[in-house]
Amino acid sequence: MKQSKLFGKTRKDISQDEKSINAELLTKAGFVEKQMAGVYDYLPLGLRVLRKIENIIREEMEAIGGQEILMTALQAKELWHQTGRWQELEPIMYQFQDHHGSQIGLATTHEEVITDIVKKHLSSYKDLPLYLYQIQNKFRDEKRVKSGLLRGREFLMKDLYSFHIDQKDLDEYYQVVYQAYLKIFKRLGLEAFAVEASGGAMSKQFSHEFMVKTEAGEDETVLCEKCGWAQNAEIAKVKSGEQCPQCQTIVKKFKTVEAGNIFRLGDKYSRPLKLQFTNQKGKLQEVVMGSYGIGLGRVMGTIVEASHDQDGIIWTETTSPYQVHLLNLAKNDKTQGKAEQIYKELHQQGLEVLYDDRDISFARKLKDADLIGVYWQLIVSDKQTELELVKRKDHQKILGDLNKVLSTIKKSVR
RNA sequence: CGGGGUGUGGCGCAGUUGGCUAGCGCGCGUCGUUUGGGACGAUGAGGCCGCGAGUUCGAGUCUCGCCACCCCGACCA
Numbered sequence: 001m002k003q004s005k006l007f008g009k010t011r012k013d014i015s016q017d018e019k020s021i022n023a024e025l026l027t028k029a030g031f032v033e034k035q036m037a038g039v040y041d042y043l044p045l046g047l048r049v050l051r052k053i054e055n056i057i058r059e060e061m062e063a064i065g066g067q068e069i070l071m072t073a074l075q076a077k078e079l080w081h082q083t084g085r086w087q088e089l090e091p092i093m094y095q096f097q098d099h100h101g102s103q104i105g106l107a108t109t110h111e112e113v114i115t116d117i118v119k120k121h122l123s124s125y126k127d128l129p130l131y132l133y134q135i136q137n138k139f140r141d142e143k144r145v146k147s148g149l150l151r152g153r154e155f156l157m158k159d160l161y162s163f164h165i166d167q168k169d170l171d172e173y174y175q176v177v178y179q180a181y182l183k184i185f186k187r188l189g190l191e192a193f194a195v196e197a198s199g200g201a202m203s204k205q206f207s208h209e210f211m212v213k214t215e216a217g218e219d220e221t222v223l224c225e226k227c228g229w230a231q232n233a234e235i236a237k238v239k240s241g242e243q244c245p246q247c248q249t250i251v252k253k254f255k256t257v258e259a260g261n262i263f264r265l266g267d268k269y270s271r272p273l274k275l276q277f278t279n280q281k282g283k284l285q286e287v288v289m290g291s292y293g294i295g296l297g298r299v300m301g302t303i304v305e306a307s308h309d310q311d312g313i314i315w316t317e318t319t320s321p322y323q324v325h326l327l328n329l330a331k332n333d334k335t336q337g338k339a340e341q342i343y344k345e346l347h348q349q350g351l352e353v354l355y356d357d358r359d360i361s362f363a364r365k366l367k368d369a370d371l372i373g374v375y376w377q378l379i380v381s382d383k384q385t386e387l388e389l390v391k392r393k394d395h396q397k398i399l400g401d402l403n404k405v406l407s408t409i410k411k412s413v414r
Numbered sequence: 415c416g417g418g419g420u421g422u423g424g425c426g427c428a429g430u431u432g433g434c435u436a437g438c439g440c441g442c443g444u445c446g447u448u449u450g451g452g453a454c455g456a457u458g459a460g461g462c463c464g465c466g467a468g469u470u471c472g473a474g475u476c477u478c479g480c481c482a483c484c485c486c487g488a489c490c491a
Contacts, residue, residue: 009441011425011426011440011441012425012426012440012441012452013425013426013427013439013440014425014426015425015426015484016426016427016485017419017420017483017484017485018484018485019485019486036483037483037484037485091489091490092490109491138491140490140491142489142490142491143415143488143489143490144415144486144487144488144489144490146485146486150491151490151491155491157491209491218490218491219491258491259491260491261491293491295491298491329449329450331448331449360452361448361449361451361452361453362449362450362451363449363450363451363452363453364451364452365451365452366450366451366452367451367452368452370451379450381450382449382450383450384450
């Protein structure tokens with residue numbers, strides 16, 4: 001992609017009202033644009049990152065047997081009435097009347113709908129277990145939005161729902177998802193750890209939250225840095241400064257962001273909505289359910305919070321909007337041609353390249369590149385005869401010819 | 415839900431006790447000089463001062479009424 005054609009410019013100044021680091025950097029770098037408080041548009045760079053996050057999550061969902069579907073955001077009151085959540089969620093659900101006088105709600109979550117859909121296609125124990133997921137927008141009329149992408153009113157979320165014949169089967173799959181989640185966050189380049197939490201409005205049974213350490217976080221977690229034991233500070237029996245119940249190390253309290261969560265729902269939804277199946281003995285029985293979420297925008301915001309410096313964002317290898325940011329600092333024609341050639345070559349090698357071909361000063365190119373935060377920066381210039389490959393993460397520099405550069409990048413990508 | 419604040423070129427902001435032609439920075443256009451860490455000069459385009467009413471010789475500025483938005487706190491993924 002030639003940067004001269006890229007939609008979305010970097011900006012030096014943005015509104016002083018924007019307090020969060022993630023929204024500030026993402027806006028300055030041209031990844032997102034705020035439409036309203038807690039509602040963000042994604043520009044080309046931002047969407048590329050979102051897609052990368054999405055693809056990693058999708059791959060891991062498929063790997064544990066998930067089948068992707070897409071449910072509606074518009075939902076009728078009737079369905080929600082049956083579980084009692086039309087009233088329960090009234091404070092955060094967008095509810096309104098359409099021109100026919102029907103009561104409609106925008107989905108805050110999809111347990112009711114998925115249960116209703118599955119009911120139409122599930123009848124026997126032979127149909128179980130079943131794993132369905134979607135990546136779709138959720139709407140929540142938060143009393144107070146804040147922290148940029150970390151708490152929005154419209155946000156993209158991956159939600160997986162599982163259906164089982166009994167609690168035992170759910171418990172086993174719960175562990176599978178647990179491991180898949182750890183893998184997802186690892187692939188995203190985030191250091192996440194699972195903490196025990198109460199199920200909140202979703203479930204009465206124990207659940208887990210996947211937390212990432214950052215000052216921008218709204219949650220507090222008691223964590224043992226040695227063995228990884230952790231609990232949500234709200235329900236933790238062990239307090240900061242006390243000994244870890246597993247390894248006796250002193251535990252500490254950290255601010256964290258909840259990037260994902262998993263719940264055992266049991267029959268909370270299958271009972272009121274009558275999602276039943278015929279068991280081996282020919283009798284009707286309630287399906288046992290689980291639900292598992294990850295907020296994609298929140299993940300994106302969390303990466304920025306957890307990985308940036310004074311100059312800008314530092315994307316992780318797998319979430320960087322492009323793999324390489326090629327910077328043309330040349331002014332004479334010969335080097336200009338060299339940059340063009342390298343751009344074509346990298347492209348042929350199958351690498352995603354953002355090529356800064358703009359006719360502006362070198363200083364602005366470097367500033368912009370640091371702000372945008374692509375994982376690798378590749379600099380072509382008159383002064384330096386060799387190519388300069390810079391890892392944005394630690395400013396580690398590698399000088400060499402194109403072959404050396406290519407092998408370094410490819411080795412890093414694996 | 416409580417508290418605080420803001421609406422002025424595309425963006426960020428200033429605008430005094432009401433006063434004359436509404437400014438500054440960034441960005442954008444043109445020309446020239448520059449080129450390894452946000453270069454410089456010249457020149458140009460771009461405004462229903464949130465909306466409505468009122469006071470006044472005169473309103474961005476004062477009064478009243480709307481509308482919209484933002485930040486902080488409690489709460490919540």
